[in-house]
Amino acid sequence: MSPSLAEIAAGLQGYDPQALPAGMVGEFLARLTQPVAETEAVPLREALGRVLARDLISPLSVPPHDNSAMDGYAFHGEALVAGSPLQLQVVGTALAGRAWQGTVAPGQCVKIMTGAIMPAGLDTVVPQEFTRGAGDDRIEIPAGVVARGDNRRLAGEDLMQGRPALPAGERLGPAACGLVASLGIPQVEVRRRLRVAYFSTGDEILSLGEPPREGAVYDSNRYTVHGMLTRLGCEVVDLGVVRDDPALLEAAFLRAAGEADAIVTSGGVSVGEADFTKAMMRQLGDVAFWKIAMRPGRPMAVGRIATGGRQAVLFGLPGNPVAVMVTFLAFVRPALLRMMGARPEPEVWLRARSAEPMRKKPGRTEYQRGVVRRAADGGLEVRTTGNQGSGVLSSMVQANGLIVLHHDQGHVAVGDEVDVMMFEGPL
Structure with a gap:
């Protein structure tokens, strides 16, 4: 049985929902969330971004044979003598995709192509460009250009038959999909997609297509959250905009809890908003x-809502557009990854020199929108996008990462190194 929020809170030393350090949020959510149990088999072309349900055991070794890493000449490395050139007679050619059937005597070698199986008894390949002709199908290897065992790929050095090729919880990226294909496996067993229901709240929120009206704003949050959930690989249940009406809110929450594993809302959790x-x-x-000691994104609600014998984890985010994105990236995304069954991702942040001073009070974590660039000296530097207001969504478009100023950190001077949580990578 899942622990109650009170039981989770009791296990966290110094837990204070009215002044919660950002670093404690992740620990709380890790105890609140559990991975979905259901799995399914999907074709490899549909597996990108999915989470592997169990260890993938290699059915074969990769490569299956010792083979050449270079176009060159294969020979037995014991013939090398330190400080002396070596002359060898070429007695055949080994091509990729087939085994060379001849035998190689001392003083002989085989011309070999990249990927070709190493002929029996040979253990070294000298690249073709390192050799010179010595007449009558002979080559000379100058002293010191190669050592015994060079340029030979060993059978199973990438993957060994019978051993795990990928662990359970691996999110399958392009490289992992290629690795699975290299094993001849056409489909994989993955956890089912996480279903996440999302809606915005507030009488002042307009859906796209509605005419403008005084005091109202168009709902950007649904589209940023939908984008972040889709990129994460979730199945999104979009419940639209829900007005500040108890009956409508109850219906939305119950529908969300009945259809989804998690619920994400924006708006309605700040002090002073309609209750x-x-x-x-x-x-x-x-x-x-919660009132999290952070900027932007101080208010947040978390918990569970149950209906019809099932329950969904709730993430109630603030209403300001940048605060929604920051709290999602910092807290909700890692929690959803856990619910997807993915292995914990280590925090991979860049360190960059600040190109400008930043004012910061100790006692809260600040996430400032930043642009990281390569400086003239080759190092990384970062500057803010300017206006850091929590409603300035254009600043998130301009940024390529969030400058993370930690809880106990103070003012930042020009040249000080800071952590940056980057938005995207190449893979």
Whole structure:
């Protein structure tokens, strides 16, 4: 049985929902969430981004034979003598895709192509460009250009038959899909897609297609959250905009809990906002309301909402567009990855020199939008995008990462190194 929020909180030393350090949020959510159990088999072409359900055991060794890493000449390396050139007679050619059937005597070698099986008894390949002709099908290898065992790929040096090729929890990227294909495996068993229901709350929110009206704003949050959930590989249930009406909010929460594994909302969790959303969360579930020591994105709600014998994890995010994205990237994304069954991802942040001073008070974590570039001296430097207001969504478009100024950190001077959480990588 899953622990209650009170039980989770009791296990966290110094837990204070009214002044919660950002570093404690991840620990709380790790205890709140559990991976989905259901699995399915999918064709390899549909496996990109999916989470491997169990260890993938290699049915064969890769490569299956010792083979050449170079176009060159294969010979037995014991013939090499330090400081002396070596002359060898070429007695055949080994091509990729077939085994050379001849025998090689001392003083002889075989011309060999990249990927070709090493002829029996030979253990070294000298690249073709390192040799020179010595007349009558003979080559000379100058002293010191190659050592015994060079340029030979060993059977199984990439993957060994009977051993795990990929561990359970691996999110299958392009390289992993290629690795699976190299084993001749056409489909893989993965965890089912995580279903996440999302809706925005507030009477001031307009859906696309509605005419503008005074005091109202168009709903950008649904589209940024939908994009982040889709990129993560989730199945998204879009419930639109829900007005500040108890009956409508109750219906939305119950539908979301009945259809999805997780619920993400934006708006309705800040102090001073209409209390319908928070009241409905309290009524329908076991929910905690946090004031996180961070900027932007201080208010957040987390918990569970149950209906019809099932329950969904709730993430109630603030309403400001940048705060939504920051809290999602910092907290919700890692929690959803855990629910997907993915192995924990280590935090891979860049260190970059600040190109400008930044004011910062100790006692909270700040996430400033930044642009990382290569400086003239070859090092990395970062500067902010300017206005850091939590409603300035254009600053997220301009940025390529978030400058993370940690809880106990103070002002940053020009040239100080800072951590940067990058938005995207090449793979």
